Amino acid sequence: MSVTRMCAGLVLCGAAAVAQAQAPDPAQLASSGADGLASCASCHGARGEGMAAMPRLAGINAAYLRKQLEDFASGTREHALMSPIAKAMSPETREAMAGYYGAMRLPAGAAPTGVHPGARVAERGAWDRNVPGCVQCHGPGGRGVGDAFPAIAGQTADYLSTQLEAWKSGRRSNDPIGLMQAAARGLTAEEIRDVSDYFSRQPMQAPR
Ligand code: HEC
Ligand code: HEC
Known part of the structure; x- marks a missing residue:
């Protein structure tokens, strides 16, 4: 049966079809x-x-x-x-x-001062376990680089640690050529906690 015949007699049918076609x-x-x-x-x-x-x-x-x-x-x-x-x-x-x-903008906070326990992994990684510094892919301060490397600065700490754990366990695996799984696999639970807290405190900047 054609859509037109199904719709015959239904006053709202045309309007519904239009609404569905538009985002x-x-x-x-x-x-x-x-x-x-x-x-x-x-x-x-x-x-x-x-x-x-x-x-x-x-x-x-x-x-x-x-x-x-x-x-x-x-x-x-x-x-x-x-x-x-x-x-x-x-x-x-x-x-x-x-x-x-x-396109939505939030006011950028101030960069925190002082030494943070997550800074080492964030900036230099853990090369003994093949973990590059996060900023090498995510940009200075985690501000994001292009379409592929998202900003992680100013992201919630809970979300950051959930994702790192998901990659580590293989539950999340949608990253191109396994870049994030490789980075997360070498991290300890403590490092995941600290580096997540670190990036949640970084001010988000205009992406590069
Ligand atoms: C070799 C490059 C590389 C390194 C090093 C790297 N990442 Fe990533 N990261 C990526 C890519 C690529 C993605 C996007 C995955 C996708 O497309 O789903 C990503 C995504 C993420 C996400 C998910 C963000 C979101 O909103 O979905 C988080 C969180 C993250 N990375 C944290 C980190 C942390 C913390 C480190 C350092 C321990 C790190 N990354 C190191 C490449 C990298
Ligand atoms: C019931 C709660 C809920 C609602 C409603 C919801 N989301 Fe989400 N969304 C989540 C959660 C939780 C995640 C993180 C999933 C994970 O941990 O992998 C998420 C993740 C996302 C992501 C991925 C972000 C990233 O950085 O990787 C996007 C994009 C998104 N949501 C868009 C939307 C949009 C657009 C809507 C409204 C149409 C929406 N969400 C409504 C709970 C929700």
Whole structure:
């Protein structure tokens, strides 16, 4: 049966078809939800700042955010809360939301002073265990480099440590050529905790 015949007599059918073809307004989906999707802000914060294990999205490279949403949708990356949401979004909506959050700006805090226990791994790595310094890929202070190496500065410490543990155990494996799995595998639990705390305190900067 054709769509037109199915729709015959249904007053709202045309309007529903139009609504489905269009991506929802990103600001509306972010703040109050749309098309049966929960608002992103309910988990990621009103300003996209993140909380606990819910990552900050504001100011992260849009192409990177889009890749993550595609990975959740295809199943290359999995999470009980986020996968069903990404799967329910159309490709257009995933692209629009990545652009929306990528362009969002939060005020940058001040760089912390003093010696931090996570600084060694962050800056120099642990070469005895084949771990390069995080900044070699993620840029100075973890500010992010291009589309592939996301900003980790100003990300929540809980989220950072969850991801490092996920890579270490193989639960997350959507990184190009296993770069992150290799880096995380050599870290001890204490180093994961310290380096996560370190980057959560770095001010986020304009990406390079
Ligand atoms: C019920 C809570 C919840 C809601 C609602 C939610 N998210 Fe998430 N989201 C999460 C969690 C938790 C993660 C981290 C998953 C993990 O640990 O791998 C995540 C991860 C992400 C990531 C990956 C970020 C990164 O840096 O890798 C993106 C992008 C994202 N969410 C976008 C969205 C968008 C857009 C919406 C609204 C349409 C949304 N989320 C709604 C919980 C939620
Ligand atoms: C050899 C390069 C390389 C090194 C060294 C490296 N990373 Fe990464 N990292 C990556 C790549 C590439 C990604 C993106 C993975 C993807 O596309 O899903 C990533 C992603 C991440 C993410 C996920 C961010 C998000 O929002 O999804 C975190 C957290 C992270 N790295 C932390 C670290 C820490 C901490 C270190 C140092 C111990 C480190 N990385 C060292 C290449 C690297």
